Amino acid sequence: MEFRSATHGDIAEIVAFTTDTFEWGDYVPEMIGEWIDDPSGTVMVAVDDSGITGLARVVLLSNTEAWSHAARIRPDRRGEGIAGQLADVLLDWARAHGALIVRLLVEDDNHASIRQVAKAGLRRVATAVRAGRPIGDATPNPDGNGGRRTSSGFTARPVKAADAPMLAAAWSSSRCGRPLRGLIANGWRFHILTEPDLIDAAQRGGLWEIGSSWAVTRQDEATFGVSLLDTDPAEAFDAIRSLIDVANERGAEAFSMWLADIDWLTQAARRAGCDVSPSGIWVYSL
Numbered sequence: 001m002e003f004r005s006a007t008h009g010d011i012a013e014i015v016a017f018t019t020d021t022f023e024w025g026d027y028v029p030e031m032i033g034e035w036i037d038d039p040s041g042t043v044m045v046a047v048d049d050s051g052i053t054g055l056a057r058v059v060l061l062s063n064t065e066a067w068s069h070a071a072r073i074r075p076d077r078r079g080e081g082i083a084g085q086l087a088d089v090l091l092d093w094a095r096a097h098g099a100l101i102v103r104l105l106v107e108d109d110n111h112a113s114i115r116q117v118a119k120a121g122l123r124r125v126a127t128a129v130r131a132g133r134p135i136g137d138a139t140p141n142p143d144g145n146g147g148r149r150t151s152s153g154f155t156a157r158p159v160k161a162a163d164a165p166m167l168a169a170a171w172s173s174s175r176c177g178r179p180l181r182g183l184i185a186n187g188w189r190f191h192i193l194t195e196p197d198l199i200d201a202a203q204r205g206g207l208w209e210i211g212s213s214w215a216v217t218r219q220d221e222a223t224f225g226v227s228l229l230d231t232d233p234a235e236a237f238d239a240i241r242s243l244i245d246v247a248n249e250r251g252a253e254a255f256s257m258w259l260a261d262i263d264w265l266t267q268a269a270r271r272a273g274c275d276v277s278p279s280g281i282w283v284y285s286l
């Protein structure tokens, strides 16, 4: 088996075996061209006489943190350990580019992937819970726009960048930040929260205080995402409801949050109408 960086000439072959990876399809066919051109990461392919047997990508999120994702082995070649060999090549790439740590995310129901990453020497260090629901016009639920709804007991207020240092310092030892090891989500990727993350969030209107809780949010087109929520059992439900209020006001159609895996927090998310699903965050120290 040969391992090399993917080129545009590989796209058709990759698309041919990644279109229906999951029940919902796959994002690889849409993203692969962009990833190949992105100098902050690399897409490695495994190739033998039968052609491309698999791919995986690693990308630098900071000077020292890398993120690995999009491991896809051609269905007829699964179970041969190819993903493990690809992981070794990606770890070498990350090391050579200055990373000290590589992280990745695996959904708890992906047993094949969990076995593979554990065999590759990664350690599971945290659980992140994805909680989401449709909102606004996208839902028949009366909680949505235009229907009868009870307002949350709190209002989310924007926080100024001046408060970023204090919040950033508090996160890793906070009730919700500790189990998440001080990580924050950016889309589906996690990195250690830094002050610049919060200054940036404040400057684009995505840093909020809600009672004594606080949150970082990001809106991408129709999805309103909560990248971080620090709250407590007394406030969790109202904090989530007030974030849903903000999402509704901004015309979002979908609401999604990354939460620490704490019973009272996931229960509050369910009470607010969210479906929840846990994923493991795995780490390899280089």
Ligand SMILES: CC(C)(COP(=O)(O)OP(=O)(O)OC[C@H]1O[C@@H](n2cnc3c(N)ncnc32)[C@H](O)[C@@H]1OP(=O)(O)O)[C@@H](O)C(=O)NCCC(=O)NCCS
Pocket: 021, 070, 071, 072, 073, 074, 077, 078, 079, 080, 081, 082, 083, 084, 105, 106, 107, 110, 111, 112, 113, 115, 116, 119
């Ligand atoms: C997850 C995946 C990348 C693993 O790659 P792989 O090269 O098959 O990994 P391995 O050969 O180490 O097998 C891993 C586990 O898959 C399972 N497995 C074995 N044969 C399999 C097959 N034919 N089909 C599916 N899974 C199989 C086994 O549990 C195996 O563990 P074991 O060898 O300890 O019993 C691959 O299954 C895949 O492409 N899955 C679909 C995409 C996906 O889920 N990607 C990861 C997203 S986080």
